[in-house]
Amino acid sequence: ENRGMLLRALVPILDGEGKLLGALDAGRLLNRDPRLVDEIRDLLYGPGTLPEDGTGTITLFLDDVRIATNVTDASGERALGTRASLEVKRQVIGNGERYINRAFVVRDWFVAAYAPLDSLDGQRIGMIYAGYPQAPYARLYRETLTHISLVLIAVSLLGVLLVWSSIERLMQPIRQIRRVVHAVRDTPSQEGLRIGPLSSLGPAQRHGDELDELAEEFDAMLARLEAHRHEIQLAAQTLEAQVEDRTRDLSAQTATLRERSQALEEHVRLLREARARLLTREKLAALGELTAGIGHEINNPAAVILGHVELIEVILGEQAEPVREEIATIIHQVERIRALVDNLRQYARDPLASNDIGDGNSLTPSLGAPHLSQIHPDEAIHSVEVLVRHALDHHGHQLQHELAATRLIEADRAQLTQVLVNLLINAIEMAPEPDTLCITSRDRDAALAVMNGEPNSRPDTSVSAPASASVPAPTAELAPVAGVEIRVIDHGAGVPEHLKSRIFTPFFTTRANGSGIGLSVSSGLITQLGGRLWLEDTPGGGATFCLWLPCIARRHHEDDQGRHLLETLSAGGSSRSP
Known part of the structure; x- marks a missing residue:
């Protein structure tokens, strides 16, 4: 660098009468002069202003070249002749703006401030820098x-x-x-x-x-x-x-x-x-x-x-x-x-507990009367499949449909959904390995009158299915009732013979994390509508839960059966219809 930066002073010289004789023009060359930058440093960064290992630095730039500085290079010497970064030069020298930000100075990151320096005639000739190392504060942070x-x-x-x-x-x-x-x-x-x-x-x-x-x-x-x-x-x-x-x-x-x-x-x-x-x-x-x-x-x-x-x-x-x-x-x-x-x-809140057999008095809080509507069973089955899809995928099961029902049934959609979800979840958890589960629906007539009264007994279907004649006949005259049968079939281990009579019992379960109330509640919801829920063995191994619902709900028929029985006993007569 062949240019220099001066601190220049012009002092007028007057005679005894106050006339101007001339001017004294003096200057101090700042290039390679550390006294000014050290004096400014001592003024700005006095004792206690910085951390113990923090040192303030001051630099004078001629254009973007360091001509006086107390910033040291890797050898410990003052970093004279080094240049400012392009970003700093653009903002301070080019735009005449101050730069206050984090900056990389010679060999380390500093918290830095740059300001432009102008000559006496307003020409931008350089800039002045003040800063201190960022490392002590980063370590403290x-x-x-x-x-x-x-x-x-x-x-x-x-x-x-x-x-x-x-x-x-x-x-x-x-x-x-x-x-x-x-x-x-x-x-x-x-x-x-x-x-x-x-x-x-x-x-x-x-x-x-x-x-x-x-x-x-x-x-x-x-x-x-x-x-x-x-x-x-x-x-x-x-x-x-x-x-x-x-x-x-x-x-x-x-x-x-x-x-x-x-x-x-x-x-x-x-x-x-x-x-x-x-x-x-x-x-x-x-x-x-x-x-x-x-x-x-x-x-x-x-x-x-x-x-x-x-x-x-x-x-x-x-x-x-x-x-x-x-x-x-x-x-x-x-x-x-x-x-x-x-x-x-x-x-x-089991709906079975909502009425007493003898006089209809309420024994426990109930869910209230179901909201009955005409429902197509196949639509209910498709809606339930969405609810159990995650459980099917989690266990690696597949679900097949054999839906042939054409009749509508009268039921509460939410309660029917709850029952089908319970049956499908049971089937999913009873199958120990990835299995193909099956859900079927078909029209089926049942011979019903005063039924046997067991919540888990199956209806007498001798009207349309003579093969089920082994089921005990009801005690009143039989009449064919239109309905729909839904079956949920799995091929798991099945239900042992000695447990079949207890699976619909409240709080009975064979699973460690089961509550034992799902099948009991499901049976109660179906029985309330005049339907039945029962269990059969799947050929080749597994369990089949069979659900039958009438097309027209037959609510409170068990209470009618109880009153009919008591009236017959009181009169000393037979239970047969005249």
């Missing part, structure tokens, strides 16, 4: 970020541990209640089953909170249920003894009396079935009251726990990655709690 991250992780772990321990303490009394409920389900005739004092949230025993009150109420209901069962058993034994005495007397009479004796035996069987249904409805009454309280008291804290865990995850953002699996586990466990409560509540 990383250290601060590391400390904050460690604190957040520690707080997150502590929060997860606190939430997990709270869930465990909450689950202890729920598990205790669940064990007693399962014991009542498995051995309904066993006496003395009680929940007793619940495990506490603290070191002492729980006393006086909502779950404890629910447990006490449930124990009281179990005591009332045992008393009712004793009364029903005593009444049934008395009635059976009376019927047996009358049967013995009638056995000596004419053939007409023999027929009447057979009718009375049929009445005894129906009374026993009615007693079993009554016991089931008594249990549903107790479960209805219990689940109403449990559903409210458990879902509220479960929702609070779920909301706080999700809030923790949102607040932490990427910092929650080390405990993402634990947070997912907590959310999954809370969802399991809510699913269990929903299943219990759904079963407590």
